[in-house]
Amino acid sequence: MDTTAKHNTGRNELPADRVLATLNEDGSRHWINPRCSPGRFLAARRWTAYALIAIFGVLPWIQINGKPAILLDIAARRFTFFGVTFFPTDTLPLALLILAIFLTVFLVTAIAGRVWCGWACPQTVYMEFLYRPIERLIDGAPGSRRSQTRSGPRTVLKYILFLLCSCYLAHTFLAYFVGVDQLWHWIGSSPAAHPTAFIVMAATTALMMFDFAFFREQTCLVACPYGRLQSVMLDKHSMIVTYDRARGEPRGKKQLQHSDVALRVLPGAAADAPARSTSGDCIDCRMCVTTCPTGIDIRDGLQMECIGCAQCIDACDTVMDKLHRPRGLVRYSSRAVMEGQAKHLIRPRTVLYPIIIAGLVAALAFVISSRSTGEAAVLPRQGAPFYTLPTGEVANQVRLRLVNRTDEPSTFTITLSDDAASSGQRLIADTTSIDIPAGQTINHGLILAAPASLFSSRGRFDTTVTITDSRGFSTSLPFRMLGPAHREPTKEQTP
Ligand code: SF4
Numbered sequence: 001m002d003t004t005a006k007h008n009t010g011r012n013e014l015p016a017d018r019v020l021a022t023l024n025e026d027g028s029r030h031w032i033n034p035r036c037s038p039g040r041f042l043a044a045r046r047w048t049a050y051a052l053i054a055i056f057g058v059l060p061w062i063q064i065n066g067k068p069a070i071l072l073d074i075a076a077r078r079f080t081f082f083g084v085t086f087f088p089t090d091t092l093p094l095a096l097l098i099l100a101i102f103l104t105v106f107l108v109t110a111i112a113g114r115v116w117c118g119w120a121c122p123q124t125v126y127m128e129f130l131y132r133p134i135e136r137l138i139d140g141a142p143g144s145r146r147s148q149t150r151s152g153p154r155t156v157l158k159y160i161l162f163l164l165c166s167c168y169l170a171h172t173f174l175a176y177f178v179g180v181d182q183l184w185h186w187i188g189s190s191p192a193a194h195p196t197a198f199i200v201m202a203a204t205t206a207l208m209m210f211d212f213a214f215f216r217e218q219t220c221l222v223a224c225p226y227g228r229l230q231s232v233m234l235d236k237h238s239m240i241v242t243y244d245r246a247r248g249e250p251r252g253k254k255q256l257q258h259s260d261v262a263l264r265v266l267p268g269a270a271a272d273a274p275a276r277s278t279s280g281d282c283i284d285c286r287m288c289v290t291t292c293p294t295g296i297d298i299r300d301g302l303q304m305e306c307i308g309c310a311q312c313i314d315a316c317d318t319v320m321d322k323l324h325r326p327r328g329l330v331r332y333s334s335r336a337v338m339e340g341q342a343k344h345l346i347r348p349r350t351v352l353y354p355i356i357i358a359g360l361v362a363a364l365a366f367v368i369s370s371r372s373t374g375e376a377a378v379l380p381r382q383g384a385p386f387y388t389l390p391t392g393e394v395a396n397q398v399r400l401r402l403v404n405r406t407d408e409p410s411t412f413t414i415t416l417s418d419d420a421a422s423s424g425q426r427l428i429a430d431t432t433s434i435d436i437p438a439g440q441t442i443n444h445g446l447i448l449a450a451p452a453s454l455f456s457s458r459g460r461f462d463t464t465v466t467i468t469d470s471r472g473f474s475t476s477l478p479f480r481m482l483g484p485a486h487r488e489p490t491k492e493q494t495p
């Protein structure tokens with residue numbers, strides 16, 4: 001089946017009145033098939049991408065303090081980051097960590113714009129430096145005759161390679177959630193032995209295929225919230241990819257008539273192509289447009305679709321080099337600089353964000369370093385507040401909530417103080433020694449019993465329950481027992 005009708009020619013040619021770069025007039029998808037524009041930024045991004053791909057693949061294998069560098073064990077509700085394990089009860093450190101990450105994103109965006117999107121986001125990294133190169137290798141350069149036919153053995157080969165990449169990525173992704181040992185065990189055994197894991201892996205592979213083979217830039221344009229939030233994170237001093245309108249305009253090919261510079265940058269131009277002379281440096285060659293992975297024209301100003309990948313900079317620099325003009329008609333700059341204002345790195349948000357981030361990181365370090373190995377709470381159980389035992393003692397049913405916050409099993413022991421025991425208080429429970437697996441929380445029921453004479457005239461008695469564990473955790477928890485109001489014997493009752 002020839003699907004060329006739905007695909008563009010690799011030129012990203014769009015009518016001037018087009019609203020969305022990725023939509024045809026009839027509402028169908030306008031396929032973006034960007035040209036590769038070699039240059040200094042592409043080279044730097046390529047090495048950055050290779051490093052990130054390597055890190056992503058290696059990280060699950062690295063152990064720190066005997067734990068995986070990153071393990072997001074959802075089943076056990078345990079998250080390990082570089083030797084530190086967080087449990088569901090660690091709401092404060094988790095909140096601090098998430099807040100610090102968010103504010104760091106805000107800070108980076110305020111300073112460097114969408115540098116994350118263009119240089120480090122997995123969507124861009126894998127799309128532009130793994131899937132797209134495979135596609136160009138098999139289909140040929142965008143606009144070439146080979147790229148116009150999207151059927152036959154070459155297309156099958158391309159999708160097989162995409163599938164292999166997706167499968168590898170899905171497995172690596174899964175390693176972050178189950179660990180490499182478990183993953184290898186699953187890989188080495190039949191899918192029937194672990195159907196759920198197999199379905200998750202197959203679904204993740206399918207999702208990767210859908211994303212990188214079909215959805216592509218749509219993920220950035222319609223699925224990712226970051227692009228939509230950028231307007232509140234950027235200010236006019238933030239670094240963005242910009243077109244120097246003052247230098248570039250008026251643009252146009254019609255001025256390619258009077259010059260001493262041979263022009264070989266326009267598509268299909270001959271070596272002795274006409275030369276140019278214009279007051280604006282932009283020759284409207286659209287090289288910056290045809291290389292854009294989201295199909296936009298940077299000359300229209302900052303747009304939500306711009307992921308800051310700098311491909312248009314490399315494309316335009318190449319054109320400027322051929323014209324013997326200075327580079328930088330499209331460049332990293334800021335709106336303020338483009339409007340002739342001074343560059344301001346120090347601004348309220350670039351000062352405030354680092355201060356808050358430093359405070360959050362310090363608080364996080366303090367909370368982590370002062371974390372205890374366990375946690376305990378004693379709570380009254382539902383139902384009757386107290387009852388009287390045949391011995392005459394007053395009994396309260398309580399619930400102990402015990403948390404083992406370590407990576408090893410631990411034994412928790414519940415006791416009353418010596419004073420409590422000598423005053424006749426006692427614990428009634430099947431066991432006062434409880435084994436708790438690593439990172440788990442257990443609710444344990446028991447009965448506190450005390451002589452009725454200990455209760456005040458308001459029917460209360462304050463006692464203390466001591467809980468220790470085999471890993472050094474120790475705490476004394478106050479508990480107010482309820483019972484019958486105690487009355488002092490009257491004179492007549494006194495023997
Ligand atoms: S690549 Fe440069 S010269 Fe060509 S259209 Fe874009 S801005 Fe103008």
Ligand code: SF4
Binds near residue numbers: 291295305312
């Ligand atoms: S406009 Fe330039 S920087 Fe923005 S996405 Fe397109 S090519 Fe990348």
